[in-house]
Amino acid sequence: MSAPFIRNHQFNVIKKQADFIQKTLRTAADRSVLETVRYRSVVNITEAFPDLTQDQKKLFEEITTLETANDFQRYLNALEPYMEPYPPITVKQIQKLFPKNKKLKVPDLGSIDFRYTTYLSWVDIATSRLFIVYPFEGKFIGIEGRITPTHKKGYCLFCNRHQELAYFSVRTKSAFASPDNFSSVGHYVCMDNQACNQCITASGSLEKFILSVSK
Incomplete structure (x- = not known):
């Protein structure tokens, strides 16, 4: 085999x-x-x-x-x-990706079928924050940002399917300003991250977005 x-x-x-x-x-x-x-x-x-x-x-x-x-x-x-599953990851590894978030709520990793996972994500409802962990070139990249429901349907940046969307905004250092200044980069993504993983057929747009906000 x-x-x-x-x-x-x-x-x-x-x-x-x-x-x-x-x-x-x-x-x-x-x-x-x-x-x-x-x-x-x-x-x-x-x-x-x-x-x-x-x-x-x-x-x-x-x-x-x-x-x-x-x-x-x-x-x-x-x-x-x-099927090549999502690389093994531990709670400790995830926590290290978000060092500023001391009260990080990590999902139950044991309940996730990682064969059907392109990107690991979860929403902290209390803070309206979306967290994404993505494996890239042998390491994990973690990003977080504010998630705001739009109550409208449109095309998700990640899976390109027509579904109910939320606006995902990530705060990042501005490339055209001083190191102390920040800007926000945002896109419309699926409200249902699990369904997004079940429908995504290419990783290009996802990777491009993650790399653009993780520099």
């Missing part, structure tokens, strides 16, 4: 393509349309992976042979052993 190589956001790509093929199976009478969708789905999946071995490519090509909902579910279940 191949070593784990599928990250959560990549697994979400596979699930999305599996759903698309199933919908086409239910609605398209023309088999040529179905074959086109199957081919395009494999292309979309492989494009989500920068480097694939021939065996890994063959594993993804199997999706073109599936016909029933049970077939697709069995296929997704069979991919789970290949």
Whole structure:
């Protein structure tokens, strides 16, 4: 068996393509349309992976042979052993990322399925603060900021799905002012962070934002 190589956001790509093929199976009478969708789905999946071995490519090509909902579910279940989980992290490590927050409330790490986690996050309701911990190049980056519900729907910066949003504002040192001056960088993100992790299909926007506010 191949070593784990599928990250959560990549697994979400596979699930999305599996759903698309199933919908086409239910609605398209023309088999040529179905074959086109199957081919395009494999292309979309492989494009989500920068480097694939021939065996890994063959594993993804199997999706073109599936016909029933049970077939697709069995296929997704069979991919789970290949999933690369979020790196191990302890409460102490998280606390060190936020040294100024002496009363930091850390979530129950034992209750989290880290296979399906692209970024670890939680909200401190008492202070309206959102905390994010993201693994990058062998280390963890922690950011925090104010989270304000908008009570409106729109597109989340991280997962790009249309959902109820909150405005996430992070205080950061201004690049164009003295070291003592600060500015705020903000974006609209999902109110439901868990659902965001279940839908995110690329890490680029998330990484860009985190790196921009953690300098």
